[in-house]
Amino acid sequence: MAEQQAGDIGVVGLGVMGHSLALNLVRHGYTVVGLDLDEGKRAQLLRVAEGRARAVASVLDMLQALQSPRRILLMVPAGAAVDAVLAELRPHLARGDVVIDGGNTRYTDTQRRMAALSGTGILYVGAGISGGEQGALLGPSIMPGGDAQAWPLLRPMLQAIAAKTADGQPCCEWMGSGASGHFVKMVHNGIEYAEMQLIGEVYALLRGLAGLHAREAGQVFAKWNRGELESYLTQITADILHHEDAESGQPLVDLILDTAEQKGTGKWATQAALDLGVPASTMGEAVFARAVSAAKPLREQAAKLLPGPRPDGGQGPEWIPRLRDALLAARLCAYAQGFQLLAAGNAEYQWGMDLVRIASVWRAGCIIRARVLDDLRAALAASPPPAHLLLAPGLGDMLARTQQPLREVVAAAVLQGTPVPGLASALASYDGLRTARLPANLLAAQRDYFGAHRYQRVDRAGSFHTDWIAL
Numbered sequence: 036m037a038e039q040q041a042g043d044i045g046v047v048g049l050g051v052m053g054h055s056l057a058l059n060l061v062r063h064g065y066t067v068v069g070l071d072l073d074e075g076k077r078a079q080l081l082r083v084a085e086g087r088a089r090a091v092a093s094v095l096d097m098l099q100a101l102q103s104p105r106r107i108l109l110m111v112p113a114g115a116a117v118d119a120v121l122a123e124l125r126p127h128l129a130r131g132d133v134v135i136d137g138g139n140t141r142y143t144d145t146q147r148r149m150a151a152l153s154g155t156g157i158l159y160v161g162a163g164i165s166g167g168e169q170g171a172l173l174g175p176s177i178m179p180g181g182d183a184q185a186w187p188l189l190r191p192m193l194q195a196i197a198a199k200t201a202d203g204q205p206c207c208e209w210m211g212s213g214a215s216g217h218f219v220k221m222v223h224n225g226i227e228y229a230e231m232q233l234i235g236e237v238y239a240l241l242r243g244l245a246g247l248h249a250r251e252a253g254q255v256f257a258k259w260n261r262g263e264l265e266s267y268l269t270q271i272t273a274d275i276l277h278h279e280d281a282e283s284g285q286p287l288v289d290l291i292l293d294t295a296e297q298k299g300t301g302k303w304a305t306q307a308a309l310d311l312g313v314p315a316s317t318m319g320e321a322v323f324a325r326a327v328s329a330a331k332p333l334r335e336q337a338a339k340l341l342p343g344p345r346p347d348g349g350q351g352p353e354w355i356p357r358l359r360d361a362l363l364a365a366r367l368c369a370y371a372q373g374f375q376l377l378a379a380g381n382a383e384y385q386w387g388m389d390l391v392r393i394a395s396v397w398r399a400g401c402i403i404r405a406r407v408l409d410d411l412r413a414a415l416a417a418s419p420p421p422a423h424l425l426l427a428p429g430l431g432d433m434l435a436r437t438q439q440p441l442r443e444v445v446a447a448a449v450l451q452g453t454p455v456p457g458l459a460s461a462l463a464s465y466d467g468l469r470t471a472r473l474p475a476n477l478l479a480a481q482r483d484y485f486g487a488h489r490y491q492r493v494d495r496a497g498s499f500h501t502d503w504i505a506l
């Protein structure tokens with residue numbers, strides 16, 4: 036970058052995501068001023084950006100190097116680090132400057148920070164960014180929301196670096212006001228958790244029910260990825276299952292400890308679903324399944340003590356088509372739960388979100404990109420939109436075809452003792468939706484029995500209480 040040329044954007048935090056986004060911006064002709072306290076990370080940016088970026092070690096140096104109004108992208112860990120950087124920036128910012136938090140921030144933190152900046156004229160944007168290191172470098176999905184005045188200042192830049200769909204649309208659109216951008220990314224990650232859990236369970240059944248070797252299971256996922264199940268997560272699963280450990284020649288997946296960590300976004304999505312009364316059970320089960328996975332010593336102890344059947348892989352490859360259909364049915368249920376959560380968040384906070392736009396920006400660049408998103412997007416765009424995604428004609432047809440295999444797969448897994456909380460919860464959410472009369476009548480009676488909470492009747496209007504004990 037020429038010595039005197041003012042920077043177009045500052046990037047705070049040159050870690051995995053900040054470094055890659057900075058290079059993506061440089062590749063699209065923007066001048067970047069990167070800030071990191073680590074000299075090595077600054078040097079790495081300068082080396083790779085080949086003179087088209089500047090690297091600084093202080094907020095003041097960054098702000099002085101930027102053109103006005105200043106655009107500053109925070110790519111630091113969510114939580115205290117964002118507050119720390121904002122506290123440093125705040126005294127030096129002017130009206131019209133734009134701060135974008137591009138991390139996986141909890142949306143309630145974004146609401147708090149926006150409230151603190153309200154009236155200052157500083158424009159605050161919470162932008163979900165998905166795609167991991169490669170996506171950030173080559174084209175992520177970007178979900179910005181917040182102060183709408185910031186959008187014209189960000190739009191050309193963010194849409195330039197975003198992924199493009201097959202029809203050339205950038206996977207970056209304005210999500211709405213307030214913390215909508217971070218809410219959308221949180222739900223994205225909730226779906227990501229659900230989808231990873233579903234794939235994990237189907238993988239376990241390909242091995243423990245159909246009796247396949249890891250590499251054979253990888254071939255099955257690769258084949259599925261050429262059809263309706265095409266998705267980024269299906270594709271990387273195939274790649275992972277083909278990978279052999281260089282030393283032992285064994286499938287690397289067999290040598291990886293079976294504990295999955297989590298940073299919080301799936302939990303927050305589930306908490307939001309609980310708060311908003313949305314039955315996002317498959318997301319929730321995915322979070323709980325990671326907690327079960329983390330209790331490895333306890334599971335090893337219990338494996339020796341608790342009776343039950345054990346999978347032996349003896350039922351053969353004829354299960355493969357049913358497993359494919361089961362994964363498709365459960366995937367549709369999980370995405371439908373996610374969109375129901377988005378609709379509930381939007382209704383609660385009045386962010387002005389557009390579900391079709393959200394489905395559009397998830398079509399490329401992000402971790403949950405999948406062929407079914409085209410169907411979901413078409414369903415959401417219908418006029419009038421369906422009361423629930425699973426009621427949309429196109430999706431209903433897919434479910435009509437795949438719900439029975441999902442049922443058979445869940446039954447087989449239960450009978451052979453393979454835990455399938457994701458698949459089973461997806462099926463339960465489907466059956467719950469299509470059950471016109473649930474046993475909640477009995478629950479209502481129980482509540483009235485022990486707490487005089489009253490109930491409604493099917494045969495007349497009003498609220499009723501029965502003196503159950505006297506009866």
Ligand SMILES: NC(=O)C1=CN([C@@H]2O[C@H](COP(=O)(O)OP(=O)(O)OC[C@H]3O[C@@H](n4cnc5c(N)ncnc54)[C@H](OP(=O)(O)O)[C@@H]3O)[C@@H](O)[C@H]2O)C=CC1
Nearest residue numbers: 048049050051052053073110111112113116119138139167
């Ligand atoms: N990794 C991924 O695949 C994805 C990550 N995200 C989100 O993006 C954000 C960044 O993630 P990622 O790049 O992976 O994280 P990294 O840990 O790789 O990078 C974070 C950077 O922030 C810097 N930093 C930390 N605290 C401060 C501070 N107080 N002031 C200034 N700089 C600070 C760190 O500096 P140093 O360590 O040198 O002190 C580091 O360079 C997170 O919110 C994450 O959840 C979103 C999508 C995908």
Ligand SMILES: O=C(CO)[C@H](O)[C@H](O)COP(=O)(O)O
Nearest residue numbers: 139165166297298299300402
């Ligand atoms: O946002 C992401 C992908 O979309 C990040 O990779 C995130 O870290 C994933 O969540 P977790 O670490 O909890 O699995």
